[in-house]
Amino acid sequence: MKIIRYENNQGAVGYAAEMDDALVEVEGNLTIGFTPTDKNVHAARVLAPVAPTSIFCIGLNYRRHAEESGAKIPKHPVLFMKGVNALNHPHDPIRLPRALASGQVDFECELAVVIGRSCKNVSRSDALKHVAGYTCANDVSARDWQKEWGGGQWCRGKTFDTFCPLGPRLVTPDEIPDPNVLRIQTRLNGEIMQDSNTRDMIFDVPTLIEFLSGSTTLLPGTVILTGTPEGVGMARKPPVWLKSGDTVKIEIEGIGCLANPVEEEKI
Helix, strand or coil, X not given: CEEEEEECCCCCEXXXXXXXXXXXXXXXXXXXXXXXXXXXXXXXXXXXXXXXXXXEEEECCEHXXXXXXXXXXXXXXXXXXXXHHHEECCCCCEEECCCCCCCCEECCEEEEXXXXXXXXXXXXXXXXXXXXXXXXXXXXXEHHHHHCCCCCCCHHHHCCCCCEEEEEEEECCCCCCCCCCCEEEEEECCEEXXXXXXXXXXXXXXXXXXXXXXXXXXXXXXXXXXXXXXXCHHHCCCCCCCCCCCEEEEEECCCEEEEEXXXXXXX
């Protein structure tokens, strides 16, 4: 099932299923799943498909991206986090930071996993049973703050407002039985910048859930960004940084296209 979270003309937020070119109201939630009703709805605005309880992110999780970054293949998943403030919706602008100015804002297409059932110390074999669905993500990154000015941590460069676009829909696991066979792309102003497949992940989705849930409770609504493939702007010669007026599109097979314009932060 393909689920969107939407806002209607009165500003109320709800979930709906995309069915036969119509939006149908659903009952349920991330934990128990969604059941379509017979009531059509109108979405004035499509929102990110989940309001995250936390956002876990994995770095250097594609072999070719690790190679283009000059990094060793990690022995364990490389973990960092984004604040929930970074959430951004489909078609809403990515804002280039100006108060803490960055001139090196980059794009990163990623498969996002949404946890539906609370889990802790889950085994790899049971990991996917706790997934509510999958969506597209853009791990927007200010490389100067990530690499130079962040005090040795990545979070400062990763967690500015608007730096985690998600969407446009949540696709339930019955439609994606294996999340590690999906084509994944970034298009910048129509030009393909990243073009890979999730099978290039060093640590696959079940392994990531097992790792992240170790001695740690993953709450419903937890979002896991699973890493980006090769082709990021930072690794290009010369580098390609996002600028005002750009449009970034993240496309994942079986999920769809997440599009966001780029503009400067207004201060």
